[in-house]
Amino acid sequence: MGIEILEKKFQSYSLQHPLHLLQLREFAQQIAELQQKMRRLFAPVAPELCAACTTKCCSGMPIEGWFTAEDYFAYRMLYDMPAALKAEAPIWGSCSFLHPDGCSLPEDMRPLACVKVNCPALNRELEERGGIEEFKRLCAALDDIQTKLWELVTAHEEQ
Ligand code: SF4
Ligand code: SF4
Incomplete structure (x- = not known):
């Protein structure tokens, strides 16, 4: 989903569910730590x-x-709308956020x-350095938050 569409969804969600934003920010901070x-x-x-x-x-x-709406809403609790403009720093055929020094x-x-x-x-390297189990643990923790995020963001759609 493009950033402009995600941003519109986020703005609409924020207006309709201001009370969810505190919880959304908490999830965002947990994601950032992980x-x-x-x-x-x-x-x-x-x-x-x-x-x-x-x-x-x-x-x-x-x-x-690869933002989903849930990821994006969490992102917006900590950062402004990202400038994903191919015209600004394009690497042809790549993700709009990929700049010469890596992800922007x-x-x-x-x-x-x-x-x-x-x-x-990368997994092989992590394994050789003894970091793969920690990586899996962090992924599982992200999965857990992602599920809660999804519930928070989609709950209003069922009302
Ligand atoms: S540059 Fe890579 S890591 Fe960054 S958002 Fe795009 S696909 Fe994801
Ligand atoms: S080594 Fe793996 S993680 Fe790094 S750029 Fe290549 S595919 Fe991506």
């Missing part, structure tokens, strides 16, 4: 591995991240699909 822990696991591995990668996972699809979104609040799924090479 993503920071993930980044610490990736830091010794990913820069070199990904720089040398010829099939980069953020390339190959003209998308604006804040490193603690990327779409959950982007941070929960690793390529085999």
Whole structure:
């Protein structure tokens, strides 16, 4: 889903459900903490591995991240609407947020699909360094929050 559509949904949700925003912010802060822990696991591995990668996972699809509405609503509790404009810093055929130095979104609040799924090479490196179990634990914690987020965001649709 494109960012402009997600932003419209977020604005409408905020107006209709102001009382949900406190809980949404809490989830967003929990997600940010988990993503920071993930980044610490990736830091010794990913820069070199990904720089040398010829099939980069953020390339190959003209998308604006892998945000779902729930991810995006949480993102907006901590950050302004992201500028996902291909015209500004395009890498042809890649995600709009992919800039020459990597993902331009804040490193603690990327779409959950982007941070929960690793390529085999990165998983292998994590395994060799003893970080794979911690990564799985962090993913499971993100899954748990994602379910609660989904319930919070979709609850109003059933009313
Ligand atoms: S995470 Fe894996 S697929 Fe993605 S850029 Fe790094 S090495 Fe390549
Ligand atoms: S990690 Fe960033 S650049 Fe890569 S697909 Fe996700 S949002 Fe796009």
